[in-house]
Amino acid sequence: MIEKDKNKSDEINYFILIAVLSGLVLILFTSSIFLGTTSISIKKSLSAVSALEGLYLTIILELRLPRAILALFMGAALGISGAALQGLLRNPLAEPGLIGVSGASALGSVIVFYTGLSVSYSFALPVGGMTGAALSILLLYFLAGKDPSILKLILAGVAINTLTGALTVLALNLSPNPYAAYEVFFWLLGSLENTSVNHVFLAAPCICVGLIILATTGRGLDALTLGEDVARSLGVGLRNLQARIILGTALCVGASVSVAGVVGFVGLIVPHLLRPAVGHSPGRLLIVSGLGGATLTLAADISVRFIATGQGLQLGVLTALLGAPFFILLVFKLREDD
């Protein structure tokens, strides 16, 4: 009977965790609408919304709301993608930014940007980003997938990152318009500033589909803990699982990067912090990491508004500043475990 209770309490803890994270997301999302360099009190906001007019309403509807929605979706996308990739590659260091998926996605977007496709078809930008992401995951899987060793994964990731980084800079070099190059450079650093309702319409549907696809991979990822052969012997269609994770991650990361640039480390930190809370189950980690990613990105996006720098601190720079020391700690911990 004690065992039964224990089993039940695991279940309850999981739902409490989801509820707490959802609550945090809701609070931060609301704060994101009301907090900023132009302070708008809740009373003013409410009266602005109810009057359906005025400067405040414009700020809320056209600047803050899209930004908050994008932070929410992008954070969820990065968190769940990180968790899914870590599960697939059975490696806690797999992260879209670190292993080159975000870089490849950025390259895809930059190519679309320069060929002018993005002017004629607005959807070309996220499609370019997603194609880049999907190709990089395929390449990564080809290079390191069969053998989930950390060394191979990092080597393959470094190779993809370096190559896509170099090609992106090459594209910037060849740019005829230096001002455009400057713009692209800052976009690449990752920021939700200057995002508009159009960006929401471009990215949100793709991310939604990606989130749903990734959320269904839980059982397969759990089984994959026991190795590819055992997972297949348990009835998991491995190719199908791989395809779903590659497609889902490409949709999530590609769409995020194409509207907001490269925001790194969210997909690394969030699953790592939450993993013990779900008993290390890669399946349960998915949804929890999505919520955690949204929490972290919303919080970071609110913080950059108040950290005074001339140009406004880039979101991607802040997450990298927080993430890099964390990454080093993680590597040290892995070294101790060996």
Place this chain on the structure above:
Amino acid sequence: MTHLSAKDVNLKRSGRNILKNISLSLGSGELVGLIGPNGAGKTTLLKVLLGLIEPTSGLVQLNNIPISKVSRKSVASHIGYLAQGSPCHWPLTVEKVVELGYLSRGKARNNDIASKLSLLNQAINKLGLSSLRHRLVPTLSGGERTLTMIARCLMGGSPLLLADEPITGLDPGHQVDVMSNFLDHISEINGVVAVLHDLNIAAQYCDRLILMDQGAIVSDGHPKDVLTSKNLIEVYGIVADISLKDGRPLVIGHRGRGGHDF
């Protein structure tokens, strides 16, 4: 009744013949020992029988249907697999790993939480894992890990179990535990094929041994017909004293092919 058979199975990899003309039939309620030197193709044969590797030629059939035509889910409901070294990549608890076995029962029954829990308790108690229930699998000893994986297979309820080196590296106590559990499994359900290196344990517990060498089956039958001095010197290169105890051979190898005394 699950019946698994292979007919004239060949497997070639980069010009090497890894499996040669393998024909066998499994699944009539017996504990089968698959023996042979390192590199004889035992692990590969298990994977081919599970449909994880496609043979170059020949046919593997599950209940008279080619296994490549059977869905993974359906194969899972018939055959359980215990991989060599019992890999576990994340620090899951014993309970969680055993629970994963339930996947092979398919989706339809997965919603019945009460029956799942009673199966889980059964599998854990049957292998004496109650005290380890909440321990993390990577922190267990080799024997405890193997027992956890066997419990996982029992949880799955597949009638046929293919086990790759289940007792290698275990102390004698755990070896006997694991082998007795296989015997229980047989009396309860159907059949077990275990890759074994200890010839005496194989002779003592199995009613049928399959001896492989260089990708081919050398001998298939009762231990006393398989463990002959001719087979042992040809396959393992050992000159052996073979005595019969309760009708089963007891093997003491005392000289290698090179003529060195042990």
